[in-house]
Amino acid sequence: MNRGISLMADEIFENPRLADIYDSFDPDRSDLDAYESMVNEFGANSVLDIGCGTGTFACRLAARGIEVIGLEPAEASLKVAKTKHWSDRVRWIHGNALELPPLKVDLVTMTANVAQVFLTEEEWKETLLAIRDVLRPGGRLVFETRKPESQAWQKWDRENTYQRVDVFNCGVVEGWVDVTDVQDSLVFFRWTYVFENDGAIITSDSTLRFRSLKEITKSLREVGLSVEDVREAPDRPGREYVFIARRQTDVY
Incomplete structure (x- = not known):
């Protein structure tokens, strides 16, 4: 991002x-x-x-x-x-x-x-x-x-963001996000995706100001x-x- x-x-x-x-x-x-x-x-x-x-x-x-x-x-x-x-x-x-x-x-x-x-x-x-x-x-x-001030990142965790989606031409994929750190005005978080068809796990790290x-x-x-x-x-x-x-x- x-x-x-x-x-x-x-x-x-x-x-x-x-x-x-x-x-x-x-x-x-x-x-x-x-x-x-x-x-x-x-x-x-x-x-x-x-x-x-x-x-x-x-x-x-x-x-x-x-x-x-x-x-x-x-x-x-x-x-x-x-x-x-x-x-x-x-x-x-x-x-x-x-x-x-x-x-x-x-x-x-x-x-x-x-x-x-x-x-x-x-x-x-x-x-x-x-x-x-x-x-x-x-x-x-x-x-x-x-x-x-709304601190939206407080709900960026697996409990609140987990999805299991059947993607066309791809199969079922699980996905969620977790905050990994907060430093002043910077919020660090990681997306995790699990592809059920081959077991692949792909993560993506992002930061927002x-x-x-x-x-x-x-x-x-x-x-x-x-x-x-x-x-x-x-x-x-x-x-x-x-x-x-x-x-x-x-x-x-």
Whole structure:
């Protein structure tokens, strides 16, 4: 899940066996409804989806005729994305925000946990600067981030996250997550998957940075992105911030 300045992605996204089962373990993507609504609200005709993963959101937008660019450092996830309906209408880019070719879009999105994978201040600032540069004047960045005070990680254990899923063309797979460490604003955790057809056990270690409302607001303003609104995530009321930041016409 660490999709920062490095091209290295976590095993859950980069390992082909895990990328192939990712959607089966997260089939309810109603969290994307709010993002799709904001595309309408802001009249965006072009969207850059950073950390697009297996491409669910990008393909949803492409089906509506939106110009979509899906950016993802994990090649295995992109391979899955390219098999989906409407994927031929998405421009897929393997890489991170610092390696984007010249382009301009109306809206940049970072759904799910993407905004929290940038662990250092340098990673976060460099990414925000890259985003600002691809936004047209008046264009917007929309992303969500979990509220540190809700301490969501307290329920990241086998008891609360265990799933046993029968995956098409794969067989039954067991999966769960466990927190391995918490250091200040950093939460470290490990995904474990057991493939019943051959007994394979594959793990993936991830880390998220939990930033405060004040920290995020300050970081956006420092790169010339004004905070237009901070909303609740409809699927996680009281547990997440949804930031809407707009590119200022004059930036430093």
